[in-house]
Amino acid sequence: MAVNHPPEAALIVDRVSKTFPDRSGSVDALNDVNLSVGFGEFFSIVGPSGCGKSTLLNIIAGLEAEDAGSIDVGENGASSRDESRLGQVAYMPQKDLLLPWRTVRQNAALGLELTGVKASIAHERADTLLQQFGLARFADAYPATLSGGMRQRTAFLRTVLTDRPVMLLDEPFGALDALTRRAMQEWLLDVWSEMQRTVLLITHDVDEAIFLSDRVAVMSQRPGTLIHTHPVDLPRPRTAEIVTEPAFMEIKRDVLRDLQSSMSLNEGLNASQ
Amino acid sequence: MHLSDRGLERLASGIQWVVPAVLLGFGLAIWEVLVRVRDTPAWMLPPPSAIGQSLIDDRAMLFEHTLATAQAALIGFGVAFLVGVGSAIAITSTPILERSLYPVIIATNAIPVIAIAPLLLIWFGYGLTPKIIVVALICFFPIAVNTIDGLRSVDREMVNLLRSLGASRWATFRLVRFPMSLPYVFSGTRIAAAVSVIGALVAEWVGSSSGLGYLMIRSASQFLTDRVFAAIFIAALMGITMFVAISLLERWLLPWRRLERERN
């Protein structure tokens, strides 16, 4: 039986490991990952591609089973097995995955509808949010007519509207050009400060991670593990210019150094095998 | 004069219809001239004008038999649609059914429908029932197989998104798997609509006292070749009409499909 202790964090990942079976043996994707994200905190993980970032989010969302360790999602109490975590967090996967037969409004309302909210009410709430964040014009558009940035925004609003205390964002702006990306980051900060949600963001863009987050963790090459967590003590609200400030650059230098050392460390390991 | 983009578009879509119409008219004219010049007997090959005349003179009779054929084709097609889509859903949602029923569906396509039509006559007698069964047997396969393909074409990542949102199996089916299969359902249904008329004609050839197929056989035996052609013409028109109607229905029900195609 799970003991109902008052949760100290919105999301706790405790010594989670994951190995995938593979044709030529097995792939160690995650090794002993520990992290704890506070209520309302914006937490980012940066790491080289293929290091297991998406796998970690899939496990937290309950889509994949962890081989070892435990996961605690907010008020859910003690560690829960993977299947029972489904529907506990709001997950925005790497691709926007908008349903082509649904309009922007209907796509944004998808998560709400699935929690049992009546479609008409879900659509109304989607409309309010679309209005608030400058997408009202596109409410009746189908995804096929939208630009990449608009699609990501719609996918993000779907995640926000899903109304879970914890949001998992997997490289939400990875496929966008630099300018759109900048605009989206500022937009995301607006939405987040308005909503006060807990966010776990995955990215391989160090600037993005620091600009958005309260803390930035660095993940090593496969098998992924968190090697260091950097607090970002920069005042909010933040504007785009902050990336040129000395305090920002200092954090960036530290994060980059960690990233580099994690990679050379692994190379050394591989070479000695 | 300056042509706007819209004007050009309209012109292009106009040409799209004009070209086949001109070709058809040209072909009919050559047919008419050749038959007259070579003095081909009308019972062997009537000129288009004679066929047109038959369409007018025999309109009451043609209409009556058209109704009979249309009835069989539509009902048989409807039955095949319901059974085809239903069994596709059952098969793709239960592995046991998939293994046991899928071969049966493939087998229905191997049934020589012409060969079993006489059996159906023995069992059900002259009338509507054997016709409906023949049409349904012919229409079932394209509908079922396409729907199965569509339901299997699920995007794993989309299903995972729905699962992460806590969706039940039924919700996932209703919100993702089913809508995703609809374009496939429509392409199967379009094919079925076109062959449904053929099915009805075949059943009427084998044994019936009404319908265009019956009229063709009877008229041919009386060497009323112009009337045979008139019946063929109407049957072709019927198939085309059903095909077009389903295409229009698809455009109306799946507006997002056209947008996706335009984007690519």
Ligand SMILES: Nc1ncnc2c1ncn2[C@@H]1O[C@H](COP(=O)(O)OP(=O)(O)O)[C@@H](O)[C@H]1O
């Ligand atoms: N379902 C799976 N089966 C086998 N291997 C997988 C599976 N999912 C991910 N992997 C492997 O695990 C490693 C980490 O993948 P992923 O988490 O997607 O990396 P990232 O998101 O950091 O780029 C990769 O080497 C990938 O090939």
Ligand SMILES: [Mg+2]
């Ligand atoms: Mg990834």
